[in-house]
Amino acid sequence: MKIINIGVLAHVDAGKTTLTESLLYNSGAITELGSVDKGTTRTDNTLLERQRGITIQTGITSFQWENTKVNIIDTPGHMDFLAEVYRSLSVLDGAILLISAKDGVQAQTRILFHALRKMGIPTIFFINKIDQNGIDLSTVYQDIKEKLSAEIVIKQKVELYPNMCVTNFTESEQWDTVIEGNDDLLEKYMSGKSLEALELEQEESIRFQNCSLFPLYHGSAKVI
Secondary structure (H helix, E strand, O other), X not given: OEEEEEEEEOOOOOOHHHHHHHHHHHHOOOOOOOOXXXXXOOOOOOHHHXXXXXXXXXXXXXXXXXXXXXXXXXXXXXXXXXXXXXXHHXXXXXXXXXXXXXXXXXXXXXHHHXXXXXOOOOEEEEEEOOOOOXXXXXXXXXXXXXXXXXXXXXXXXXXXXXXXXXXXXXXXHHHHHHHHOOXXXXXXXHOOOOOOHHHHHHHHHHHHHOOOOEEEEEOOOOOO
């Protein structure tokens, strides 16, 4: 069986532990979602973590997806525990970097992203808490492009929540970043030739693996 290690990283209160619970639940590894507020999550194990509702020590849990065992490493979000996060990076095959839709890219988000880039860890962006009032996803996208990387590929259309502003992307816009990063694909596109979905997906996968492109998803970890 193949084993992969995925880290979940973010600034404090972005929803890392809640996302971890949702991944476990949707994979069938657990039958009931734990709650950070109630102290019933699988990765916040110490009494202090449960009392304060924060992750202090790196928590590890896992689920099976088809023929792959996925180990999820839930890391602390507070700046005081960055050393604990750094110790986890060496074992990661990939990472999910959460960004709160309400707070946007924070100083710690940038620190974590720099560390992931430096260590060559393929990274997915996940914009969390889009169900909160007054969220403008277009502003969050721009924040990510300016402070983290412009090389993002938005992988899904968003289901609109009340009082949320977003301009949904088209399928062609999804591939713009992929095409622009490859001279051969760009030349083919500019000459009017059609591009096969398979070659676009292969290019996306290659650039994701070498950390020059970052898939972006969004949602609410509480309702995934």
